[in-house]
Amino acid sequence: MKNRVSIKDIAQLAGVSHSTVSRALQGTGRMSEETRERILTIAEELGYTPDALAQSLVRGRTKTVGVVVTTIADPFVAGIIDGIEQVAGDAGYTVILGASHMDPEREMAVVENLRQRRVDAVIVTASRVGSHYTEHLQRFGVPIVLVNNMVEGEYLYAIACDQREGARCATRHLLELGHKRIAYVGSPFREHSSQERQQGYEDALHEAGVTPDPSLISTPPLTQDVAVGRRAFQELWPQRPTAIFAYNDLTAIGIMLAAREMRVRIPQDISLVGFDDIEVTEYVTPPLTTVHQPRQAMGRAAMEMALGLLHDERVQNQRLACRLVVRASTQAPPA
Amino acid sequence: MKNRVSIKDIAQLAGVSHSTVSRALQGTGRMSEETRERILTIAEELGYTPDALAQSLVRGRTKTVGVVVTTIADPFVAGIIDGIEQVAGDAGYTVILGASHMDPEREMAVVENLRQRRVDAVIVTASRVGSHYTEHLQRFGVPIVLVNNMVEGEYLYAIACDQREGARCATRHLLELGHKRIAYVGSPFREHSSQERQQGYEDALHEAGVTPDPSLISTPPLTQDVAVGRRAFQELWPQRPTAIFAYNDLTAIGIMLAAREMRVRIPQDISLVGFDDIEVTEYVTPPLTTVHQPRQAMGRAAMEMALGLLHDERVQNQRLACRLVVRASTQAPPA
DNA sequence: CAACCTTGAGCACACGTGTGCTCTTTCTGT
DNA sequence: ACAGAAAGAGCACACGTGTGCTCAAGGTTG
Numbered sequence: 001m002k003n004r005v006s007i008k009d010i011a012q013l014a015g016v017s018h019s020t021v022s023r024a025l026q027g028t029g030r031m032s033e034e035t036r037e038r039i040l041t042i043a044e045e046l047g048y049t050p051d052a053l054a055q056s057l058v059r060g061r062t063k064t065v066g067v068v069v070t071t072i073a074d075p076f077v078a079g080i081i082d083g084i085e086q087v088a089g090d091a092g093y094t095v096i097l098g099a100s101h102m103d104p105e106r107e108m109a110v111v112e113n114l115r116q117r118r119v120d121a122v123i124v125t126a127s128r129v130g131s132h133y134t135e136h137l138q139r140f141g142v143p144i145v146l147v148n149n150m151v152e153g154e155y156l157y158a159i160a161c162d163q164r165e166g167a168r169c170a171t172r173h174l175l176e177l178g179h180k181r182i183a184y185v186g187s188p189f190r191e192h193s194s195q196e197r198q199q200g201y202e203d204a205l206h207e208a209g210v211t212p213d214p215s216l217i218s219t220p221p222l223t224q225d226v227a228v229g230r231r232a233f234q235e236l237w238p239q240r241p242t243a244i245f246a247y248n249d250l251t252a253i254g255i256m257l258a259a260r261e262m263r264v265r266i267p268q269d270i271s272l273v274g275f276d277d278i279e280v281t282e283y284v285t286p287p288l289t290t291v292h293q294p295r296q297a298m299g300r301a302a303m304e305m306a307l308g309l310l311h312d313e314r315v316q317n318q319r320l321a322c323r324l325v326v327r328a329s330t331q332a333p334p335a
Numbered sequence: 336m337k338n339r340v341s342i343k344d345i346a347q348l349a350g351v352s353h354s355t356v357s358r359a360l361q362g363t364g365r366m367s368e369e370t371r372e373r374i375l376t377i378a379e380e381l382g383y384t385p386d387a388l389a390q391s392l393v394r395g396r397t398k399t400v401g402v403v404v405t406t407i408a409d410p411f412v413a414g415i416i417d418g419i420e421q422v423a424g425d426a427g428y429t430v431i432l433g434a435s436h437m438d439p440e441r442e443m444a445v446v447e448n449l450r451q452r453r454v455d456a457v458i459v460t461a462s463r464v465g466s467h468y469t470e471h472l473q474r475f476g477v478p479i480v481l482v483n484n485m486v487e488g489e490y491l492y493a494i495a496c497d498q499r500e501g502a503r504c505a506t507r508h509l510l511e512l513g514h515k516r517i518a519y520v521g522s523p524f525r526e527h528s529s530q531e532r533q534q535g536y537e538d539a540l541h542e543a544g545v546t547p548d549p550s551l552i553s554t555p556p557l558t559q560d561v562a563v564g565r566r567a568f569q570e571l572w573p574q575r576p577t578a579i580f581a582y583n584d585l586t587a588i589g590i591m592l593a594a595r596e597m598r599v600r601i602p603q604d605i606s607l608v609g610f611d612d613i614e615v616t617e618y619v620t621p622p623l624t625t626v627h628q629p630r631q632a633m634g635r636a637a638m639e640m641a642l643g644l645l646h647d648e649r650v651q652n653q654r655l656a657c658r659l660v661v662r663a664s665t666q667a668p669p670a
Numbered sequence: 671c672a673a674c675c676t677t678g679a680g681c682a683c684a685c686g687t688g689t690g691c692t693c694t695t696t697c698t699g700t
Numbered sequence: 701a702c703a704g705a706a707a708g709a710g711c712a713c714a715c716g717t718g719t720g721c722t723c724a725a726g727g728t729t730g
Contacts, residue, residue, distance in 0.1 A: 006686055017710050022688060029689090031708055047474065052451040053388050053397065054686035057715050062388065073417040073631070075410055075614075082408040085434045089441070094448060095432045099420045106424070113429060116387040139382065226618075253618045260620075279410075279613075283561075283588045285595075285620040296408070341716055352680050357718060364719090366678055389716035392685050675728075681721085688714085698705075 005046045013046075014039050025050070056118065064094045065306060066114035068124045070102055075278060076295055080125050080147055083299020091307055093120070108136070115140055121306040123147060143309035147302045157309065158317050159302045163193060163275075166291040166322030167200025167245070170273045173289070173324055174243045175208045178332045179271060182210075183241035185232040185251055186219035194219065194247055197275065201245055215239050229254020237262065242270060242333035249274035249281050249290055252329075256284065271330040286328035294320050340381045348381075349374050360385070391453065399429045400641060401449035403459045405437055410613060411630055415460050415482055418634020426642055428455070443471070450475055456641040458482060478644035482637045492644065493652050494637045498528060498610075501626040501657030502535025502580070505608045508624070508659055509578045510543045513667045514606060517545075518576040520567040520586055521554035529554070529582055532610065536580055550574050564589020572597065577605060577668035584609035584616050584625055587664075591619065606665040621663035629655050 007025070011018040016035065023029030024039040056062040065088055069077045085095050096119055098110035114122060122140065125147040134156065137144050146158040174182050184201045186194040198217070205212050216239055220231040229251035236244065237259075246252035252274030259266055266272050266286060274281060277292035301318055308315040342360070346353040351370065358364030359374040391397040400423055404412045420430050431454055433445035449457060457475065460482040469491065472479050481493040509517050519536045521529040533552070540547050551574055555566040564586035571579065572594075581587035587609035594601055601607050601621060609616060612627035636653055643650040 008686080018687080019689075019711080020709060022686095023709095026688085029708085030706085035708080049447070049450050051392075051453060051686050052448075053392050053453055054715090055688080057386075057388050057392060057686080057717095058688050060715080071417060072407070072413050072420060073410075075408075075413070078407050078410065078413040081432075082406060082434070085407060085432060086436070089434070089445075094452065097416075097420060097430045097432050099417070099424070101421070110424075112384070113387075115384050117429065118386060118388055257618075280615040280618055283592075283615055283619055343716075353717080354681080354719075355679060357716095358679090361718085364679085365676085370678080386716050389685090390718080392687095392716080393718050395685080671730100673728105673730085675726105677726080678724090680723085683720090684718085686715105690711105690713090692709105692711080694707105694709090696705105696707075698703105700701100700703090 005048050006051070007048070010039060010042050010046060010048060013042050061120050062118050063092055064096050064117065064119045065303065066096050066098060066111075066117070066119035066122045068098045068100065068107070068110055068114070068122065070100050072097070072099055076276065076293075077125060079295030080299040080302070083296035083301075084123060084303045085299075086296070087300045087303035087307070091303075093303075093307075111136060111140075120310055121145070123302050123306060124149065125302075143306055145302045145306050145309070147298055157305055157315060159298050159305060160317075160319050161293050161298060162319040162321055163196045164200035164203070165319075166275065166293070166324075167197040168204045169200075169322065169324045170245055170275070170289075170291050171201045171204035172207070173326065174245065174271060174273065174330065175204060175210070177243075177271065177330060179243040180210060180333075181213070181216065181239075181241045181243070183216040183218065183236050183239070183244045185229060185236070185244060185246045185255065186217070187225070187247040187251065188219050188221045188228065189223060190247075197245075197247060213239075216241055225250035226254035226257070229256075230258040233258035233262075237264065243272070243330070244270065245273045246275065248276045249278045249288060252288055252290070253280065253284060256288075256329075267329050267331040269334060271333070273330060277325055281325075281327070289327045289330040290325055292323045292325050294323070340383050341386070342383070345374060345377050345381060345383060348377050396455050397453050398427055399431050399452065399454045400638065401431045401433060401446075401452070401454035401457045403433045403435065403442070403445055403449070403457065405435050407432070407434055411611065411628070412460060414630030415634040415637070418631035418636075419458060419638045420634075421631070422635045422638035422642070426638075428638075428642075446471060446475075455645055456480070458637050458641060459484065460637075478641055480637045480641050480644070482633055492640055492650060494633050494640060495652075495654050496628050496633060497654040497656055498531045499535035499538070500654075501610065501628070501659075502532040503539045504535075504657065504659045505580055505610070505624075505626050506536045506539035507542070508661065509580065509606060509608065509665065510539060510545070512578075512606065512665060514578040515545060515668075516548070516551065516574075516576045516578070518551040518553065518571050518574070518579045520564060520571070520579060520581045520590065521552070522560070522582040522586065523554050523556045523563065524558060525582075532582060548574075551576055560585035561589035561592070564591075565593040568593035568597075572599065578607070578665070579605065580608045582610060584611045584613045584623060587623055587625070588615065588619060591623075591664075602664050602666040604669060606668070608665060612660055616660075616662070624662045624665040625660050627658045627660050629658070 007018045007021040011021045021039050024036045088095050100107035121143040123145045146156055148160055184198055202212050218232040218235050220228050222228045233255045252272055274288050274290035277290045281288040281290050305315050342353045342356040346356045356374055359371045423430050435442035456478040458480045481491055483495055519533055537547050553567040553570050555563050557563045568590045587607055609623050609625035612625045616623040616625050640650050
């Protein structure tokens with residue numbers, strides 16, 4: 001029952017060769033208007049659909065991009081894919097998905113699969129891209145774009161978000177409100193990224209002439225963001241900071257929970273800023289001031305970069321700006 | 336620079352025909368152990384990767400599933416895709432993505448694209464599948480599985496979540512706590528789904544011998560879930576319900592916001608139950624009692640169904656059960 | 671020693687599409 | 701009227717892989 005109508009079938013009915021049909025369909029070649037119309041009519045009647053596989057085989061490109069992710073369930077990743085898909089769709093490209101689920105073996109399998117499918121380009125998002133792995137990717141022979149990745153080899157193209165600058169904005173916001181004792185809570189299992197944000201935090205402090213206090217920096221070695229925030233607040237509160245800048249929103253939420261248990265009010269007693277602008281932040285109590293990462297825009301930029309590479313254009317790595325979103329969790333420090 | 340090594344290249348180096356190489360690689364056919372090993376060694380050295388396109392062309396199947404969604408950015412959809420991807424990956428299938436972004440024209444283009452790519456099966460999630468659309472899909476000639484869809488033609492296979500039963504559980508939970516005046520807030524732009532849940536709500540009331548009070552049902556005609564909840568609470572509160580069952584979590588959050596503004600305490604003054612169990616619910620204040628929809632499981636079930644259909648097994652539509660998650664937004668009614 | 675079987679490998683075609691070249695027919699220009 | 705150009709269409713090969721059939725060489729059996 002499968003749709004097995006090929007240009008040969010059309011050719012037979014039209015009394016011409018399959019070559020003529022092929023040319024008629026793509027509008028190339030010279031032929032009488034009559035023949036062309038007859039062919040198109042028959043194609044329509046038969047419900048003909050070109051076979052993308054055969055076309056790819058002979059044309060040498062598949063009009064597909066492989067997207068490698070850890071998991072699609074992460075809203076952050078989903079946002080990026082969404083952006084990629086938009087641009088890809090507009091450009092006539094199709095997205096092929098591959099999820100590694102944090103399993104190195106599976107990640108290899110995914111990459112191998114994309115290779116077999118002859119994708120024209122690969123976009124890798126939020127992966128640890130070890131040196132061994134990059135090598136494997138290099139051999140691939142197609143453009144590779146990394147999104148929000150830790151490592152940035154000079155030979156790889158990458159789209160990233162300027163986390164350091166984002167962290168600087170967030171911290172400056174607190175400084176402008178009049179805070180001096182500002183704490184930072186990092187992420188123990190995302191070292192590179194956490195350090196970037198910590199540097200932005202320190203940048204802002206230096207600019208304001210405030211010396212960073214090491215006792216106001218905490219990175220409890222736990223594996224869950226919320227738990228990290230919780231523990232960190234318990235450790236930090238005795239130092240009496242007037243504000244906390246958290247690695248990300250979930251960490252900030254952990255802080256909120258701990259604060260509530262300890263009867264510390266936000267923002268009256270202490271201000272709080274997160275990072276990422278996940279959906280939740282708008283609805284927690286109080287709504288959280290945070291740094292928005294342009295996930296869709298990053299996805300779009302990545303796909304645009306991939307398209308550029310496919311057209312042999314010269315492209316350069318991009319750092320997209322983060323945007324501070326001020327909500328109700330920050331105010332001037334208590335007198 | 337592209338990896339253009341084919342079995343012919345291997346054949347030439349090994350001094351055999353490409354047929355022999357083909358058989359050596361897939362382990363079929365008879366040949367001396369020596370020849371086989373020589374071929375495999377050369378393939379390895381050349382970094383040979385089979386061309387999935389060519390294989391698909393001759394084998395008549397692509398080992399791919401097309402997944403049609405409205406948008407990937409919706410966490411609900413992302414969860415389903417995640418489930419699909421897991422099962423697909425294990426079975427050696429690859430996921431091809433197509434997002435419609437609510438644009439009918441684009442949706443058609445997406446389906447056409449999947450058809451050209453000769454996917455072996457299609458999974459459609461959370462779409463309105465009009466009659467015109469289903470017809471188009473039918474002509475496709477491949478197994479189609481619908482996930483959580485409004486319409487369920489008899490001829491289409493579908494995976495759904497038993498929303499009515501989920502709503503019944505939620506309402507029963509409130510009844511068991513002692514509530515009698517329980518309100519329902521629906522969704523104006525998801526009629527079918529909202530009615531299902533309302534029916535479950537009424538089922539539970541009838542079972543408990545409570546007559547539904549029409550003045551306790553509200554569905555403000557707004558376009559945003561949170562806004563719907565807000566408005567609904569303002570309308571409902573004068574009727575003095577002791578509990579509200581909301582169409583979904585965002586609606587429930589709207590209710591929470593309005594309640595807070597009006598100095599109505601949850602759960603002391605009124606209990607609240609949501610639906611979907613989105614990530615937020617765990618972190619709002621108070622954490623929301625809600626009905627969990629097994630998104631990953633639905634995705635997995637859909638893919639398993641697709642696999643069954645591909646193996647010509649007899650499959651039947653499934654309704655997965657929802658699970659009530661009791662958190663802190665519900666308690667016995669005030670005396 | 672002849673008839674038969676087994677092993678090892680190649681030829682040729684298939685899948686569906688694109689394209690350079692060739693051939694015939696008709697039109698154009700002188 | 702004749703040479704040349706241009707139109708219209710087909711032949712044959714290509715892309716990379718799979719597979720039925722054939723065929724030669726060697727081995728076994730009666």
